[in-house]
Amino acid sequence: MKLPRRQFLHLAAGAAAMPAVSRIARAQAYPTRPVRIIAPTAPGGAPDIIARLIGPWLSQRLGQQFVVENRPGSGNNIGTEAVVRAAPDGYTLLVVSSSNTINATLYDKLNFVFLRDIAAVAGIISLPFVMVVNPSVPAKTVPEFIAHAKANPGKISFGSPGIGTPGHVSGELFKIMTGVEMIHVPYRGGAPVMTDLLGGQVQVLFGTTSLTVEQVRAGKLRALAVTGATRWEGLPDIPTLGEFVSGYEATSLFGLGAPKQTPAAIIERLNRDINAALDDPNLKTRLVDLGGTLLAGSPADFGKLIADDTEKWAKVIRAANIKAE
Numbered sequence: 001m002k003l004p005r006r007q008f009l010h011l012a013a014g015a016a017a018m019p020a021v022s023r024i025a026r027a028q029a030y031p032t033r034p035v036r037i038i039a040p041t042a043p044g045g046a047p048d049i050i051a052r053l054i055g056p057w058l059s060q061r062l063g064q065q066f067v068v069e070n071r072p073g074s075g076n077n078i079g080t081e082a083v084v085r086a087a088p089d090g091y092t093l094l095v096v097s098s099s100n101t102i103n104a105t106l107y108d109k110l111n112f113v114f115l116r117d118i119a120a121v122a123g124i125i126s127l128p129f130v131m132v133v134n135p136s137v138p139a140k141t142v143p144e145f146i147a148h149a150k151a152n153p154g155k156i157s158f159g160s161p162g163i164g165t166p167g168h169v170s171g172e173l174f175k176i177m178t179g180v181e182m183i184h185v186p187y188r189g190g191a192p193v194m195t196d197l198l199g200g201q202v203q204v205l206f207g208t209t210s211l212t213v214e215q216v217r218a219g220k221l222r223a224l225a226v227t228g229a230t231r232w233e234g235l236p237d238i239p240t241l242g243e244f245v246s247g248y249e250a251t252s253l254f255g256l257g258a259p260k261q262t263p264a265a266i267i268e269r270l271n272r273d274i275n276a277a278l279d280d281p282n283l284k285t286r287l288v289d290l291g292g293t294l295l296a297g298s299p300a301d302f303g304k305l306i307a308d309d310t311e312k313w314a315k316v317i318r319a320a321n322i323k324a325e
Contacts, residue, residue, distance in 0.1 A: 040079025
């Protein structure tokens with residue numbers, strides 16, 4: 001039996017619309033089971049801390065558990081690849097950080113392309129570093145430090161938690177923009193580099209606020225500057241590095257990502273809920289206490305931040321000829 005043309009077109013249009021209607025229905029019902037948030041670091045790292053702050057809030061709001069799963073290794077790449085390979089259904093999310101944007105250039109061979117394979121969901125926070133020195137360094141300001149380093153080329157060592165970490169590239173950016181010579185000494189994590197900084201084996205660190213602030217307040221280290229665009233209320237008397245080195249800014253951004261092809265409706269749902277979380281007074285206070293700036297905005301806004309961060313650190317990595325371990 002041959003259908004009239006009008007009836008045929010109506011049925012064809014209805015059939016074509018069914019997958020879209022199904023996707024929308026699934027997004028409206030999301031989530032119907034627990035959601036994994038992959039923190040690609042060991043417990044206690046910044047991605048883990050942020051995941052454990054945002055996860056319970058999303059669990060309460062959406063009525064399903066958002067379970068944090070730590071997948072450390074290979075500079076965040078193991079956990080990231082696990083999310084890249086996961087089903088794009090909104091039930092596996094990634095804590096995105098500047099380690100991902102750095103790794104895009106740092107590693108010659110990855111099994112994924114971060115900008116292509118991870119969809120931006122929502123920004124959460126951007127954290128600055130604190131430029132601290134051992135008290136034996138005869139400099140109380142950034143200009144004094146630059147003058148001292150230039151008068152002693154190659155005699156100043158700066159430590160970092162490892163090659164290609166945000167603290168490392170922040171120091172390399174400082175070297176590039178000021179012309180000072182410093183020897184980079186990589187460690188395996190923040191604790192050992194702090195031990196040697198306190199002992200004077202290295203003289204400088206671009207460290208997270210959580211790693212440095214108590215030592216600064218105790219007078220064991222001297223803070224010269226914070227690396228964000230604005231001063232940090234946790235150390236209100238400490239200037240930004242950009243006040244002395246025009247254009248300098250170095251922060252580590254954090255947010256959530258999902259496998260590419262995750263339905264847009266699910267991404268938009270998560271984005272709305274995360275933005276709501278950033279407006280919640282209790283959660284907002286706990287995040288701001290980490291020392292950063294909240295990154296409320298659309299998925300496109302966070303995607304642009306990721307792309308810009310990738311481009312910025314690519315230039316530093318190439319200029320400093322940094323190679324992965």
